[in-house]
Amino acid sequence: MSTNRTFTMLKPDAVENGHIGGILDKITSAGFKIVAMKYTQLSKRDAQAFYAIHKERPFFGELVDFMTRGPIVSAILEKDNAVEDFRALIGATNPADAAEGTIRKLFATSIAENAVHGSDSDENAAIEGAFHFAGREIF
Numbered sequence: 001m002s003t004n005r006t007f008t009m010l011k012p013d014a015v016e017n018g019h020i021g022g023i024l025d026k027i028t029s030a031g032f033k034i035v036a037m038k039y040t041q042l043s044k045r046d047a048q049a050f051y052a053i054h055k056e057r058p059f060f061g062e063l064v065d066f067m068t069r070g071p072i073v074s075a076i077l078e079k080d081n082a083v084e085d086f087r088a089l090i091g092a093t094n095p096a097d098a099a100e101g102t103i104r105k106l107f108a109t110s111i112a113e114n115a116v117h118g119s120d121s122d123e124n125a126a127i128e129g130a131f132h133f134a135g136r137e138i139f
């Protein structure tokens with residue numbers, strides 16, 4: 001069953017490069033409503049748990065170092081068909097392969113430092129949203 005929420009993070013590279021405003025504008029202009037949002041920094045433990053599915057991948061250590069090196073913006077977004085539409089809005093993992101006009105094409109610098117996270121399924125959207133937000137922080 002498809003739900004109407006997804007989870008995103010504006011990653012440390014996006015924050016460092018001054019793209020918070022530009023990315024949030026793309027997100028809200030595309031019709032997503034922000035129902036939860038915070039400015040925060042992941043601990044190593046947080047990042048290892050959040051990306052546990054990638055723990056056997058060769059880039060896991062790099063990914064954890066990257067995601068913990070500075071603040072991020074995390075948010076829960078609402079829209080019909082949120083997960084699929086948001087993955088389309090952010091574009092391919094590697095910005096070199098991302099379609100014109102996508103957030104990663106516009107704001108990412110590499111496959112590793114690709115500006116933004118988007119949940120890949122309704123189930124993961126719910127798990128990831130609950131990892132970052134208490135019920136009283138979601139509006």
Ligand code: GDP
Nearest residue numbers: 054059062063092093111112113114117118120
């Ligand atoms: P996503 O779902 O499009 O974010 O991509 P994946 O789930 O495959 O990978 C998760 C995250 O790991 C990506 O968004 C990147 O930040 C990072 N990543 C993916 N591939 C690589 C890689 O080859 N090298 C490094 N250093 N990081 C990667």
Ligand code: MG
Nearest residue numbers: 093118119120
């Ligand atoms: Mg993924």
